Amino acid sequence: MNGFFDIPSDLQHSWAGLIGVHLREALLPVAAGLLLALPLALLCNRYRWLYPPVLGVTTVLYAVPSLAFFVVLIDWTGQTELTVMIPLALYSLVVLVPAIADGVRSVPDETLSAATAMGFGPVRRYLQVQLPIAAPAIIAGLRVATASSISLVSVGALIGNQGALGNLMAAAQKYDRPELAANAVLTTAVLAVLCDAALVALRRALTPWMPRSGRQRNTAPGEELLTKGAAR
C-alpha cells in the first residue's frame, strides 16, 4: 500500500514516535492501577464486608464509556495525556482488584498457617507467600487490563489528538486515506499481542513450578478472567 508509513506532519510524530506515545499512555495507567489494586485487594480480603460494595462501584465505573470519562475530565485536566490515562487507570483497577482479591483468597489455609508458623508477619506473608502463589491470577488480570488499555488509548483521538495511534484514524478520515487507519489498527493489534506475549513470558518466569503445556494453561487459576473482554 502506498503511503502506509507516510504519517501526516500535523500529528507531529513519526510512526515509531506514535508507538512510543501509545505504549506510554496505555501501560502507565495499568501500572498505576496495579499499584492501587494491591492494597485495595488486601483490604478487601482483610475486611470481607468491603468486597461486595467495592465490586459494585467498580462494575458501575466499568460500564461508563471511556469517551464520556475523557470529556468530563477535560474540565480538570485539560486536553492532555493525563485525561486519557486517568480513566484507563480506573478500568485497570476494576479488572485487577477482583483478580488479585480472588487470587490471594485462593491460597490454601495450610500454606498460610505454615508461613505464620515460620514467623512471617502479615505484610511479609502477603508479599512473599500470597502474592507469588496468586501470580497466575494477577497476570491473567494484567493481560485483560493491558489489552483493554492499548485498545482504548485510540479513543483519545476524539478529545484533541491525545490518542497516539488513534490520531492516525482521525487523520485517515480527515485526509481520506484508509491505509492510515489500517496502519493504526494493525499496529495497535501487534502491540497488544506483543504485550500479551511479554506478560505470558513473565508468568512463566515468575511461576517456574507451573506446567508449561497449553492445555494446563487453560485451567490455571484466574485464567477464566481472560474470558472477560478487553475493549469498549
Add this chain to the structure above:
Amino acid sequence: MNVLNFVQAFFSDSAHWQGYDGIPSRFAEHVQYTLLALAVAAAIGLPVGLLTGHTGRGGNAIAVVANAARALPSFGLLVLSVLLIGFGLLPVMIPLVVLAVPPILVTTYEAVRTVDPAPVDAARGMGMPESGILFRVEVPVALPLILSGLRSAAVQIVSTATIAAYVSLGGLGRYVIDGLYQRNYEKVVGGATLVAVLALITLALFRAVERFAVSPGVRRR
C-alpha cells in the same frame, strides 16, 4: 458545578424527553444496536463454542482467534470499516461483533469442556445420542458459565455502542459525542449515566434469566 448537578440538570430538562433526540428514542436505538450485535455474536460464538467444547478439539485455534480479535481496537475497526464500506449500520456492527465474539466463544468452549465427565459418560452409556448429550446433559450443567460469557459480552456492547454516534448513527452515544462538540458537559454526563444505567439493567436481566433458566440442581453447587 459537580457531576451530580449535571446529571440532575440533564434529566430535569423536559426537552430531553421527547422527539427523535429524546431519551426514549435514543435509549431504544441503543438497545436495538446492542441486541442486534449480541444476536450476531451469539450466532457465531455459541455454535462454534458448543461444538468445539463437546468434542474437546480446536481449543488452541479458539485461543488464537479470541486473542487476535481481542487485540483489535474497536474504535480503529469502526473508522476503518466506515472508510471502506461507507456510513450505515453494518460498519458499526463489525467492531461490536468482533468485540463480543471472544468472550462468548471462549466461555462457551471452556464451560462445555469442563463439565464433569461422570454424567456425560453415564449419558453415553445409557445410549443417548451425541446431540442429546450436548443439549440435555452438557448445556444445562454449563449454563451458568455460558450465560456469564453472554453477559460480559452484552455489557461491553452496551458500553461500546456509544461509538456508533461517532459515525452519524443514533443511540445514547449521540449525547456524549454531541455534548463533546457543543461543549455541553450536561449532555455528556447525562449520556454516560444512561449508558451506565443500561449496563446495570443488562446485568440485572441476566441475573433474572440465570435464576429462571439454570436448573436448581446445578445452582446449588
